Amino acid sequence: MTVSLAHLRRCSVAVDLGASRTRVYLKHQGLVVDEPSVAAVNAHSGALIAVGSLAEKMTGRTPEHIRVVRPIQAGMVVDIEMAQRMLRHLLGGQLRKAWRRKPMLRAAVCTPNGSGPLAQRAAIETLYGLGSRRVELVDSVIAAAIGCGLPVEQPEATMIMLAGAGTTQIAVMSMGAIVAAETIGVGGEAIDHAVVQHLRNTHELLLPSQSVRSLHETLSAPGPTAPSAEVQGRDVASGIARTVRVDTEAVRQAIRMPMATLVDGIGQVLRRCPPDLVADLTDRGVMLAGGSALLPGLDMMLRQATGMPVTVADRPDVCAVLGLGAMMEGHPVPTPLDPLSV
Numbered sequence: 570m571t572v573s574l575a576h577l578r579r580c581s582v583a584v585d586l587g588a589s590r591t592r593v594y595l596k597h598q599g600l601v602v603d604e605p606s607v608a609a610v611n612a613h614s615g616a617l618i619a620v621g622s623l624a625e626k627m628t629g630r631t632p633e634h635i636r637v638v639r640p641i642q643a644g645m646v647v648d649i650e651m652a653q654r655m656l657r658h659l660l661g662g663q664l665r666k667a668w669r670r671k672p673m674l675r676a677a678v679c680t681p682n683g684s685g686p687l688a689q690r691a692a693i694e695t696l697y698g699l700g701s702r703r704v705e706l707v708d709s710v711i712a713a714a715i716g717c718g719l720p721v722e723q724p725e726a727t728m729i730m731l732a733g734a735g736t737t738q739i740a741v742m743s744m745g746a747i748v749a750a751e752t753i754g755v756g757g758e759a760i761d762h763a764v765v766q767h768l769r770n771t772h773e774l775l776l777p778s779q780s781v782r783s784l785h786e787t788l789s790a791p792g793p794t795a796p797s798a799e800v801q802g803r804d805v806a807s808g809i810a811r812t813v814r815v816d817t818e819a820v821r822q823a824i825r826m827p828m829a830t831l832v833d834g835i836g837q838v839l840r841r842c843p844p845d846l847v848a849d850l851t852d853r854g855v856m857l858a859g860g861s862a863l864l865p866g867l868d869m870m871l872r873q874a875t876g877m878p879v880t881v882a883d884r885p886d887v888c889a890v891l892g893l894g895a896m897m898e899g900h901p902v903p904t905p906l907d908p909l910s911v
């Protein structure tokens with residue numbers, strides 16, 4: 570394992586600061602926070618008005634003096650002070666309790682694969698501001714693979730695609746380390762954006778961002794696929810609310826481009842892997858994790874495009890923080906790399 574499991578076991582708090590959601594796992598308690606990474610602030614006084622789900626509900630509905638901000642973008646904390654204020658409110662009493670028990674609080678945080686020193690420093694500073702005395706950084710793909718129950722410690726290949734909001738990370742791992750990895754700037758947001766653009770261009774309709782997910786669900790409901798679905802939005806020219814009938818196939822075509830980028834990413838990672846590991850993956854396939862793994866039809870599309878088995882993780886959206894939590898709690902047990910000397 571490239572991360573120090575001994576150091577991680579001394580941590581009490583695991584944090585996944587995602588562009589879309591913030592998750593916190595407390596040792597011996599489990600997942601205590603899973604909320605949107607959003608804060609609403611008074612633009613005049615700077616006072617925090619709401620965080621998490623409540624702030625997300627305000628998006629696009631605020632008067633001029635209230636700003637809805639996202640302090641984390643593409644897995645990187647872009648506004649450290651706001652991220653600290655948001656986390657402090659999301660944790661509330663939970664943090665105070667953990668703090669009282671452990672004055673030398675150590676925290677573990679996931680950072681996207683390939684993130685630079687600036688992104689890593691921003692994550693560390695955010696956790697220091699909350700009172701952590703030491704911060705351990707863990708690659709998100711390793712944490713997610715452990716959270717999905719993949720045997721990352723074994724000398725065999727495991728492949729994971731961690732599809733988040735702003736980015737998708739693809740990695741092949743063996744013996745606790747990453748053999749080849751790629752981070753693509755395409756995630757659930759890009760797919761949603763493609764749907765919104767399609768409706769704007771073909772139906773002259775502005776779709777509220779909250780409606781995109783229900784449209785995905787309607788269009789890929791089980792049973793005989795509906796050829797079309799009704800959506801409500803605002804007319805681009807008149808500004809009046811209007812309902813249009815959207816063709817299922819046209820929406821599928823619209824999201825083809827971002828989907829194809831994800832398939833390309835898998836190809837790029839496989840090309841960099843030794844043939845023995847690629848052979849392992851023919852049977853085992855790809856584990857699909859991250860919130861966007863819940864996007865209906867994504868697994869089927871990847872299966873068709875790559876010819877490899879694709880499995881969606883049990884709890885794909887939270888598997889990175891659960892993996893970090895598992896490492897803090899003492900799983901997995903590291904495989905000795907020099908067993909003959911033991």
Ligand SMILES: Nc1ncnc2c1ncn2[C@@H]1O[C@H](COP(=O)(O)OP(=O)(O)OP(=O)(O)O)[C@@H](O)[C@H]1O
Binds near residue numbers: 588590736860863
């Ligand atoms: N049930 C669902 N159906 C479809 N899409 C979903 C569902 N749940 C979450 N998503 C999508 O998953 C994305 C968020 O995934 P996740 O929570 O893994 O992101 P994140 O970790 O915050 O982001 P990043 O890894 O990019 O920093 C969003 O784009 C959201 O639209």
